[in-house]
Amino acid sequence: xxxxRLLDRLSSRKAVLGTLYLTATHVIxxxxxxxxxxxxxxxxxxxxxxxxQATTATGCPLLIRCKNFxxxxxxIPQERDCHDVYISLIRLTRPVKYExxxxxxxxxxxxxxxxxxxxxxxDLTEExxxxxxxxxxxxxxxxxxDYGVCDSYPTEVYVPKSATAHIIVGSSKFRSxxxxxxxxxxxxxxxxxxxxxxxxxxxxxxxxxEDEQMLQAIRKANPGSDFIYVVDTRPKLNAMxxxxxxxxxxxxxxxxxxxxxxxxxxxxxxxxxxxxKMLEVCELKSPSMSDFLWGLENSGWLKHIKAIMDxxxxxxxxxxxxxxxxxVHCSDGWDRxxxxxxxxxxxLDPYYRTMKGFMVxxxxxxxxxxxxxxxxxxxxxxxxxxxxxxxxxxxECVWQLMEQFPCAFEFNERFLIHIQHHIYSCQFGxxxxxxxxxxxxxxxxxRTYSLWAQLWKNRADYLNPLYRSDRNQTQGxxxxxxxxxxFLYKFWSGMYNRxxxxxxxxQSVTDYLxxxxxxxxxxxxxxxxxxxxxxxLQKSQSGDSKVKSKQQNRSKQLGLSTSNNSLANTxxxxxxxxxxxxxxxxxxxxxxxxxxxxxxxxxxxxDPDLSANSDQESGVEDLSCRSPSGGGCLPSExxxxxxxxxxxxxx
Amino acid sequence: xxxxxxxxxxxxxxRxxxxxxxxxxxxxxxxxxxxxxxRSAQAAKQARMGGGGTEPKAAYPxxxxxxxxxxxxxxxxxxxARLVEACGDPALSMDRWLARLESSRWLGHxxxxxxxxxxxxxxxxxxxxxxxxxxxxxxxxxxxxxxxAQVILDPSCRTLAGFQALLEREWIEAGHPxxxxxxxxxxxxxxxKQEAPLFLLFLDCVWQxxxxxxxxxxxxxxxxxxxxxxxxxxxxGTFLCNNEKERSLCKVKESTHSLWAWLSQPEEQHKLLNxxxxxxxxxxxxxxxxxxxxxxxxxxxxxxRPSQHLEEAWAETRRLVEGN
Numbered sequence: 022x023x024x025x026r027l028l029d030r031l032s033s034r035k036a037v038l039g040t041l042y043l044t045a046t047h048v049i050x051x052x053x054x055x056x057x058x059x060x061x062x063x064x065x066x067x068x069x070x071x072x073x074q075a076t077t078a079t080g081c082p083l084l085i086r087c088k089n090f091x092x093x094x095x096x097i098p099q100e101r102d103c104h105d106v107y108i109s110l111i112r113l114t115r116p117v118k119y120e121x122x123x124x125x126x127x128x129x130x131x132x133x134x135x136x137x138x139x140x141x142x143x144d145l146t147e148e149x150x151x152x153x154x155x156x157x158x159x160x161x162x163x164x165x166x167d168y169g170v171c172d173s174y175p176t177e178v179y180v181p182k183s184a185t186a187h188i189i190v191g192s193s194k195f196r197s198x199x200x201x202x203x204x205x206x207x208x209x210x211x212x213x214x215x216x217x218x219x220x221x222x223x224x225x226x227x228x229x230x231e232d233e234q235m236l237q238a239i240r241k242a243n244p245g246s247d248f249i250y251v252v253d254t255r256p257k258l259n260a261m262x263x264x265x266x267x268x269x270x271x272x273x274x275x276x277x278x279x280x281x282x283x284x285x286x287x288x289x290x291x292x293x294x295x296x297x298k299m300l301e302v303c304e305l306k307s308p309s310m311s312d313f314l315w316g317l318e319n320s321g322w323l324k325h326i327k328a329i330m331d332x333x334x335x336x337x338x339x340x341x342x343x344x345x346x347x348x349v350h351c352s353d354g355w356d357r358x359x360x361x362x363x364x365x366x367x368x369l370d371p372y373y374r375t376m377k378g379f380m381v382x383x384x385x386x387x388x389x390x391x392x393x394x395x396x397x398x399x400x401x402x403x404x405x406x407x408x409x410x411x412x413x414x415x416x417e418c419v420w421q422l423m424e425q426f427p428c429a430f431e432f433n434e435r436f437l438i439h440i441q442h443h444i445y446s447c448q449f450g451x452x453x454x455x456x457x458x459x460x461x462x463x464x465x466x467x468r469t470y471s472l473w474a475q476l477w478k479n480r481a482d483y484l485n486p487l488y489r490s491d492r493n494q495t496q497g498x499x500x501x502x503x504x505x506x507x508f509l510y511k512f513w514s515g516m517y518n519r520x521x522x523x524x525x526x527x528q529s530v531t532d533y534l535x536x537x538x539x540x541x542x543x544x545x546x547x548x549x550x551x552x553x554x555x556x557x558l559q560k561s562q563s564g565d566s567k568v569k570s571k572q573q574n575r576s577k578q579l580g581l582s583t584s585n586n587s588l589a590n591t592x593x594x595x596x597x598x599x600x601x602x603x604x605x606x607x608x609x610x611x612x613x614x615x616x617x618x619x620x621x622x623x624x625x626x627x628d629p630d631l632s633a634n635s636d637q638e639s640g641v642e643d644l645s646c647r648s649p650s651g652g653g654c655l656p657s658e659x660x661x662x663x664x665x666x667x668x669x670x671x672x
Numbered sequence: 673x674x675x676x677x678x679x680x681x682x683x684x685x686x687r688x689x690x691x692x693x694x695x696x697x698x699x700x701x702x703x704x705x706x707x708x709x710x711r712s713a714q715a716a717k718q719a720r721m722g723g724g725g726t727e728p729k730a731a732y733p734x735x736x737x738x739x740x741x742x743x744x745x746x747x748x749x750x751x752x753a754r755l756v757e758a759c760g761d762p763a764l765s766m767d768r769w770l771a772r773l774e775s776s777r778w779l780g781h782x783x784x785x786x787x788x789x790x791x792x793x794x795x796x797x798x799x800x801x802x803x804x805x806x807x808x809x810x811x812x813x814x815x816x817x818x819x820x821a822q823v824i825l826d827p828s829c830r831t832l833a834g835f836q837a838l839l840e841r842e843w844i845e846a847g848h849p850x851x852x853x854x855x856x857x858x859x860x861x862x863x864x865k866q867e868a869p870l871f872l873l874f875l876d877c878v879w880q881x882x883x884x885x886x887x888x889x890x891x892x893x894x895x896x897x898x899x900x901x902x903x904x905x906x907x908x909g910t911f912l913c914n915n916e917k918e919r920s921l922c923k924v925k926e927s928t929h930s931l932w933a934w935l936s937q938p939e940e941q942h943k944l945l946n947x948x949x950x951x952x953x954x955x956x957x958x959x960x961x962x963x964x965x966x967x968x969x970x971x972x973x974x975x976x977r978p979s980q981h982l983e984e985a986w987a988e989t990r991r992l993v994e995g996n
Contacts, residue, residue, distance in 0.1 A: 303963075310780035313962030318770035327766050427985035487988045502978055507769035508759065509977065514963040524964050526884045530948065530989075533887070537992050593959055595790040 022102045025050065026080065027061065028094040030304075030521065041095065043109055046123045048085070050095070063087060064123055066400070066447040068114040073107045076100050083107060088398065088445035091520045092304065115402035119454070122400060122447040124469040131470065139474030140466045143377075143384045146177070151372070153209035154179050158242040162203075164189050171199040173355065173391030173456045179204035181238035188238065191231025195222050197268055200354045202235050205362045205386060208369065211344040212243045215336060217362050217390065219354030220253070220260070224267040228275055236276050236348065243346045248278040250339050250347040254332055254357040256285035263352065279348075284332040286357045287325060289397075289409035295322045296410045303517050323510045329357075330418050333364025334501060341369055341498045355392050360415045362386050367419065368499045371490075375431040376480055379419075380473045383440070384451075387412060393455040398445050400453055416441050420513055426499055428487045433531050434515055436476070436483035441516065443472050486534035523593055673796060673803050674698065675818045675846070677810030678709075678716075681725040692731050698802050705735045706795045708788065710807035710814060712741035719808060735804070740788040742813040743781050745868050749858075751777045752869045756858035759972045779965055785813075785877050787960045789820035797825060797955055812870045815848050820877050827953050831890045832944065836932055839899070843871065849914035854903045871903050872971075879968050881958055888952040893970045895935075895944040900971060902931055947993040 026036040027050050037059075039052040048068070050061040067087045074082040080096040081103035087093070097103035116122060131139070155161050162180045164170050170193050180189060180203060193201040200219035207214045216239055221232060240249045253260050253270045260270045260283065273281050287295075302308070302316030317323065339345045347365075351357035363373075363386040372378040387394075394400065396407035416437050423430050423437075444452045450469025454460045476483065490496075502509065518524045679691060699705050707727055709716055716726045716739065726737060743751065758764070758772035773779070795803045803821075807813045819842040828834040844850075852866035875896045882889045882896075903911045909928025913919045934940060958964070969977060 308962055310783050310962050310965065311774055311777070314770055314774035314779070318767055318774065321767065323770070324766040426981045428981065428988055486992060487985050489988065506977075507764055507766045508773075508967065508969065508973055510766070511966065512963060518963055524959050524961050526886060528885060528887050530886050533948065534989060534992050541992070541995070593957070593961075595787050595794055595960065 022097055022099075022106060024098050026096040027052075028096060030092055030094060036096070041097070041106065043106065043113070045113075046126065048110065050093075061093070063091070063093065064446050064448065065110075065113045065116075066123060067091070067442075067445055068110065069399075071107060071110050071114070073103060076103075085110075086300075089442045089519065090300065090303070090517050116400075117402060119401065119463055122453070124447050124450045124453065127448050127470065129470055129475070135474075136470055137466070139471040142471065142473045142477060143380050145175075145381070145385055145389060148381050148385060149179060149204075149207075152207045154204065154207050158182055158212060158244075159204060159207060159214075162186075162189060168458045171201065172458050173198060173393075174200060174203065175389040175391075175457045179207075181235075181242035183241055184235055184238040188231045188234045191229060192235040195227075195229035195232040196220070196354075197222060198353050198355075200391075201232075202239060202348055203390075205349075205390075206340075206366045206369065208340050211245055211340075213246065213340040213344050214239070214243060214346045215340060215362055215365055216346065216348045217354055217358050217386075218348060218350045219358075220263060220268045220350055220352050221271055222267055223264070223269045223272065223275075225264055225269075227267075233276050236271075236279060239346055239348060240278055243344070246343070246345045248280055248345065250336075250345055251276070251279045251281045252332070252336060252347055252349045252361075253281070253283050254286045254349065254351045254361050255283070256287065257283045259288065259352075268352070282335075284328070284335060284361075286328045286332060286351075286361070288352075289356055289411065290406065291321075292325060292411065292414065293409045295320050295325055296413070298322075299517065317512060323507075323512070326414060326417055326421060327507070327510055329360050329364060329414055330421065330501065331503070332357075332361040333368055333418070334503060336361060336365035337368040337498060340365070355390065356397075356409070356411045359386050359390060359392050360411065360418070363415055364418050367422070368501070371429075371496055374429055374499075375490075376436065376477075376483060379432060379436075380476070384473075387415075388451060389457055391456040394444070394452040395455045395459075398452070400447055412444060413441060417513055417516065420516070421510055422499065422501065423485075424511060425501055425509055427485075428489065429499060430485055431488045431490075432483045433485045435531075438516060438519065439476065439483075440472070448472075449475065481535075484535060486531060486538050673792065673818055673821060674805070675810060675814050676804060676806045677814070678711075678719060678724045678806055678808050679727050680723055681720060681728060682723045683721055685720075685725075685728065687728070687731050695727075695732055695735065695804070698804075699734050703734065703801070705802040705804060706792075706799075707732075707735050707737040707804045707806070708792055708795075708817065709737060709739050710742045710744075710788065710805065710817060711739065713739045715741065724808065738791070740784070740791065742784055742788060742807070742816065743777075744807070744812045744870065746863065746865070748781065748868045748870070748873070749863065751781060752872065753858045754778075755972060759976060773967065779962075779967065781873060782876050782880060783960050783962065783965050785816055785820065785873055786880060786958055786965070789817050789824060789877070790957065790960065792817055792821040793824045793955065793957075796821070811846070811848050812853075812868065815842050815846050816870055816874050816877075818842055819874060823878060823881060824957070825955050827888075827951065830888055830952070830956075832895070832941070835889075835891060835895075836935075840932075843874075844910065845916055847915035850903060850911045851914045851918075854911070857904050872900055875900055876968050876971070879970070880965055881956065882946070883966065884958045884964065885952070885956045886946075887948050887950045888956050889946055890949045891944050892946040897971060897974070898935070898944070906931065908934065947990045 022041045024038060025041040026038055029035040029037075037052050037054075039050050039054075042049040042051065046065060048063045048065070052059040063085065067089055068085055069088045070086045072084040072086070074084060076082075080098045081100045083095045083097060083103055083106065085093040085095070097106060119125070149155075149161075158181060159179050160182050162178050162184070163176065164186045165174050165178060166176050168174070168176065170190055189201055193199040196202075197219040202216045202218040205215045205217045221229070236249065236251070240246070243249070251271050255263075263269050271279060271281055273279055298320035299317065299322045302313060302320065305312055305316070308316070336347045336349065339347050349358050349361055363382055366382060366386070367373045367379075370378075373382045386392075392412070393407070396403055397409055397411055399408055419430075420434060420437055423434065443449055447453065449472035450460070450465040451472045453465055453469070454463065460466075514524055679688070681687070695705075709726060711719065719725055727735060729737075754772070754776035755778040758769065758776060761772075764772065792803050792805060795801050805814050805817045805821075819838055822829045822838055822842070823835070826834075829838045848871065849866070850871070852864075853868050853870060855864050855867045856862055858869075878889075879893060879896055882893070902908060906912075907929070908931035909919075909924040910931040912924050912928065913922060919925070935944065967973075
């Protein structure tokens with residue numbers, strides 16, 4: 022459709038004219054204009070809702086909201102075209118079969134071997150070995166090898182040595198969805214462990230010998246403690262209500278040597294509504310400080326984040342400081358349980374704070390343990406009541422921790438944002454379906470590509486320059502402050518206002534420090550070479566030998582932060598009543614998100630041939646400049662005399 | 673950029689040829705200027721009854737008046753006190769924390785101050801017009817706006833030396849009544865009539881700029897904290913008294929030491945400088961959206977939050993940039 026206008030959210034006066042394309046996998050908006058053919062690509066999987074608004078004199082508005090919080094406002098001149106686009110998008114964004122998803126057609130041009138290698142990057146058996154199992158207390162259990170016991174669990178789980186197959190099967194019959202207690206994390210320093218399950222089917226008075234034996238087995242697997250904690254992550258009221266339905270929670274009287282604890286985290290419906298309310302705040306036009314803070318408080322979002330964090334802290338403390346094992350569950354053991362176990366693991370074990378370790382953590386506690394990605398993030402069209410930002414909350418907990426402990430994580434904010442992005446994008450096969458069983462049936466590994474391999478290949482973009490594995494923060498357990506600490510939780514504008522570039526600090530300290538680090542390294546290497554050659558020179562008497570020094574490309578160094586050349590520092594609208602003022606929109610080109618998983622390896626090279634390529638991901642595609650050296654960038658319309666580009670570092 | 677106090681037309685709408693001539697002399701033929709009045713239109717109108725008022729259009733035809741009300745005086749001090757109280761309350765739940773943060777209104781004042789300063793800067797930089805800023809007395813919100821506008825517009829004000837000169841010029845010599853304004857701070861139960869944290873508000877706004885433009889200020893948070901401390905209680909004479917006349921009468925320059933002298937020592941300088949600084953010749957336009965304005969934790973939570981991890985991060989940053 023031609024002559025479509027793309028409006029800027031912050032300044033509705035500023036609109037760009039272009040052409041709208043719909044393909045089988047993407048919505049693409051291409052700007053008219055001679056200098057830079059800016060393209061905005063949005064995957065259908067990313068689209069959360071489409072709203073057709075009332076036709077005005079200027080055309081028919083269409084509002085597209087994405088799961089990665091991008092909001093796109095289009096104005097289509099003809100009502101009939103708009104309607105067609107709307108209907109098409111409705112259909113395209115509600116795929117019925119998995120095969121319709123992008124990951125089955127995505128082609129990064131790797132051969133079969135490379136694809137396989139990509140999937141092997143994260144190996145859970147290796148991970149359990151690293152933890153220290155199997156050992157005298159824990160063994161691998163294959164009772165579920167054909168998914169016969171629990172179809173949402175993986176084929177391989179780790180259980181206490183004293184848990185026989187009989188006990189496991191018996192326990193599984195007494196647990197919601199058959200999700201029996203299994204090992205999530207083992208602390209080899211003190212043998213304490215984190216186990217996870219679903220709620221017991223105890224109703225008001227039912228008992229199950231095998232289930233009780235299972236919990237005893239977990240306790241016995243830790244000789245350093247004579248009891249275990251059982252943590253129910255639901256609010257007490259909800260758990261009690263479940264009893265009426267024949268489910269519920271563990272009665273301390275029936276299970277010997279357990280200490281039972283409720284840690285109230287709300288359910289998926291509350292969380293879905295909470296996010297919805299928070300996004301409404303983000304969509305307010307020119308909100309006052311009060312509007313914003315009220316809205317944020319009203320959504321309750323940060324309160325929920327803190328609740329998840331507090332639960333993780335409790336469990337980490339139990340394991341690290343008390344040396345007591347913990348069994349965690351919620352209702353079905355695949356939402357809150359996953360959140361809380363992974364937060365606790367992250368606090369306990371510095372390995373999970375490395376890039377590789379983090380991928381392993383997600384693979385273990387989310388992917389393998391049957392978190393329902395399809396239902397929660399809407400891979401396929403399904404029940405809207407199943408949708409909930411569960412993993413988003415976990416990812417935000419990690420970000421909040423990164424803000425409190427800036428040196429403790431090997432990866433940076435961009436890493437988290439890209440992972441979240443791809444959970445919804447369905448460009449890679451990692452987060453498809455609801456269980457390992459479904460993924461194997463669909464032959465995901467043979468037919469799609471792994472996100473982990475892609476991220477790993479581009480890991481230089483995701484490093485945290487302040488990370489040093491020998492620092493205090495990075496070793497051992499992290500101890501976030503428990504109270505008072507409400508003020509430590511911040512609104513994550515990098516995620517929820519991700520595409521509004523004007524809101525964020527215009528200069529990326531992370532990128533700058535990475536560039537400095539790289540340059541320092543290069544200089545040190547150069548210095549080594551020169552010293553070597555000097556030594557050789559001094560040995561030989563001949564004055565003939567020439568000293569060759571590698572001239573590194575210095576201009577590459579500090580020019581990195583000028584990558585925002587296309588992102589001119591322009592004033593926003595500080596005054597609404599001065600019509601004579603030029604209304605400049607702060608957001609334009611987007612070097613952050615054009616780095617967003619392109620198939621090309623040459624992300625950092627100055628290869629300008631990133632043009633209309635179906636392998637590209639969404640975000641605003643700035644074709645003018647990708648080179649970090651900052652040289653040769655095309656000026657955006659804001660540059661020139663009036664450009665207040667804030668970032669020019671002296672070379 | 674000019675500053676003054678309010679004109680005094682009074683209830684009889686007096687005029688003053690000299691004042692009109694002065695303002696007329698600022699503008700060339702055909703040029704126009706903006707008057708940014710930091711009182712609301714209504715407050716300015718009411719001021720007339722007390723002998724003050726605004727510049728009547730007929731008398732100052734080339735000047736266009738804009739009202740941007742900024743809080744000052746007692747309400748601002750209340751806002752400050754409430755915020756500090758909320759920060760210090762350990763028993764607050766998350767919901768209550770946000771509610772109390774909001775009801776203190778402090779961040780709203782930060783947003784308003786930044787917006788107004790940006791407006792002044794925009795008039796000058798984009799419209800290439802002259803700007804006159806005044807409130808009532810010309811000693812509080814006026815100085816807040818003119819000083820901030822200069823930090824936004826002028827890269828030399830963002831250097832350590834330039835910023836100190838700015839403070840001398842726009843706050844100290846311009847007659848901000850430090851002695852009255854920075855008396856007891858937020859914990860005192862006494863609510864002094866003349867006390868108000870305008871200077872702190874200025875420092876907070878500068879901190880917001882440093883957060884949004886981490887490479888563009890030559891100094892870091894420590895300088896801002898030091899200034900805050902010394903404005904309220906100081907072994908140095910720099911912030912004593914209320915204006916130059918009083919300082920002269922008290923012989924401040926002869927009998928006290930200057931804060932700047934101490935800060936200019938190499939060991940102190942090193943602590944105050946921003947390792948990420950790189951001269952930025954351009955205007956820095958901050959975002960004043962609520963998401964962009966954050967609580968200045970380094971000040972308000974200074975004694976409450978654990979700082980070691982952040983200090984470690986800064987030490988690492990310094991190490992990376994400066995080398996071992």
